[in-house]
Amino acid sequence: MTDTTPSMAAPKPQADRRWIERYPFLPALGILLVLLALNGVFSPNSLSYRSLTGLISTYLALMMLAVAQTYVVYAGDIDLSAGAIVSLVNVVIVVTMERLGGGGGAVLAALGIGVLTGLACGLINGIVVAALRLQAIVATFATSIFFTGFALWVMPVAGTPAPALFWRTYGGKFLGLPFVFYVVIALAILLYVIARTRLALQLLAVGDDAQAAYQSGLPVVPIRIRGYILCGVFSALAAFCVTGDTASGDPLVGGKMTLFSVAAVVLGGTALSGGWGTVAGSLFGALTIGLINSLVFFIGTPSEWQNFVQGLAILIVLMAGILVGRRARA
């Protein structure tokens, strides 16, 4: 692993290269700003305070899920069940809130149960992948089916509404600022704190070279399990946002978010092979996907072409990110 980098690499990297090494999310941030500008050109209204609030409250769930995915990708793993965990937590909290009567206490209790559900799902994934040593892609694909099945058992048909208190708070304002802004700020602080923990560093070291980490004396299996647990918890937070945004329970709501979360991680400059990346990049990656979707809408794409243009745009952005990163690192 260490030998793949050319031994004659310049000992003193150029300035832009050092910047990218320090902040690997810079290309993602650049692309995000370009997309914002494009949105502004095609629909000046889309940069309004109101539209941006709408954008964030719609894509906050994907941001959370991208963060969740990032922690497992750090360690060179992947979680294809993240979306299924979102679905499961979504129906679990909606059903709990409904059963407990939909008051403030019920909401808080449901959120607690939701976090525990996500944590348990992460633990199961971690045990299956790290302790039982099954292939991460296939094993989490299998657990995703399992979690979806469980969600369908909890709520066989979509449509149970969430209590008004919950979604009014999520979509509402607080001291003049939209509630989601506070969530974003809290998320930023939380991510900053997690980035300084020993676990974050250990996850990256395991993803860099698992054999080397093991030989150095790191407890590789528990570290990978903790990564999955972190992923499960953030998937639960993503489910809270989905529930706030859609105001109802749907046992299949998260399914298609999984691969978007992986795409957001890659767009954010994190290496899928592990050992290299940032959560900030994943946030920008998730917003990039959101902006692409709104741009496709604003440039007036006919509805039957929207998927086509959306896919093409994601490909172009991926290429742009890789080109920028490669030039800076070459």
Next chain:
Amino acid sequence: MAKLSLRGVSKAYGATLALRRGDLEIEAGEVHVLLGANGSGKSTLCKIVAGSVRPDAGEVLIDGKRVTVSGPQAARALGIGIFYQELSLAAHRTVAENICLADLPVRRGGFVDRWALAERAGRYIAMFADVAGEGFGPDALVGNLRADQRQLVEIMKALASEAPVIIFDEPTSALDRAQVERFFEILRTLKSQRRGIIFISHRMDEITAIGDRATVMRDGETVATLDLKETTPAEMIRLMVSERSDLAAETVAPAVVAASGAAPALSVGNISGPGFRNVSFDVAPGEILGLGGLHGQGQSAVLRALFGAAKIRSGHVRIGGREIAAASPRSAIRGGFAYVSGDRGRDGVIQGRPILENATPIHYLKQRLLLARPNALRDKVMPALDSLRTKFATLAHPIGSLSGGNQQKIVIARWLIERPDVLLLDDPTKGIDLAAKTDLFTLIRQLAAEGMGIVLYSSEDAELLGNANRILVFNGGAVSRELTGADRTRYNLYQAAYEAA
């Protein structure tokens, strides 16, 4: 009482015995050298002590108490630190993070104590501050460092374990003189702190400079433990070689080299690239040129570069007088090279595909075939497989159904349908049985007799001595000595391999 002792430790991987019977005693306050040829079990022994390999039998004692080293983490807790020959660094982390990785300083709540981390790493970085070279610092990413600087990081990481017993498995292979001197000064300090040090190196001058005692290993067994003050290098080499093979290459007299007037089949002039420098040699048609020396001294790197799988930065390569600049294996094959690697899984076998497909990719490439009838291919393949006495059920069976030796025969057979001019053999007999080895070398000598130029690298010295007309001994990426005629003895081979680079 010995600080650390191993008694009758053994380890087998499948059918191959990596370590037959390892015994070792380390006293507090000594630098104990482990000596032995390729594959004699040194690294396996070290990994058993460090917990990354579990022994099949035998016991490990620390301060006279029997212990079970269940893993690297347990080894650290027992007071054992290690420098891994293949390094154990995270390329995307900084130097400081790598040094402290195994035992990150944390504050309450699981947060990394960045200040303590910088302070602790700084202590070890300071030890090498003036010899580490440009671009080295606590915040540099390990992946951006030169090979010698990475090796220094691994040394610092081993030192940071502050363990009573530290193992250094070839810590100096990429270091320059000044860095080695500094490292030895540190080792002397550790000695004065009554710590036990295991040291592996293949430079005799380093061994005599720093070692107190030496344990010699041969064929996976501990042969003897010597006091280095009362031993000469010649004696150590003799012990590594074993008494019986002090004679010249006795097994078979290799074929005579073709008339010296003939143009060389392969001419390599002063090539340099990643892992080797200033390598020159000619191979006459019908000659088997051996590449010898310890593992990883550039032999494989040269062969892979000739085959276009790695870059040649300077120098020239000619086949039969034609200049070849192989940018890829594909162009090397068209130019007349063939390459057989001992790492079949990586370089040879097409897993899960039938034997017929595994025997014909070169035929497809050279004839630019798009479609072919299996029957026509069968007629081409069978003579090649028969000449190697390959055993298989039918050509349609997957290659995985064969033994390692027979798989390798299939891989070699693919080069025999259209004959190459030069055959590059990169440790071709790794992990195959004796009968298959004999068949292989019979064929190789026959090919040479028919005028092919052959370059053979083997990690088994007996194979080189028994088959090569000449042997170039590699040390640190360059040819350190050429052995011809009666000089081709095991003794000379080891002596050249262990010489200072």
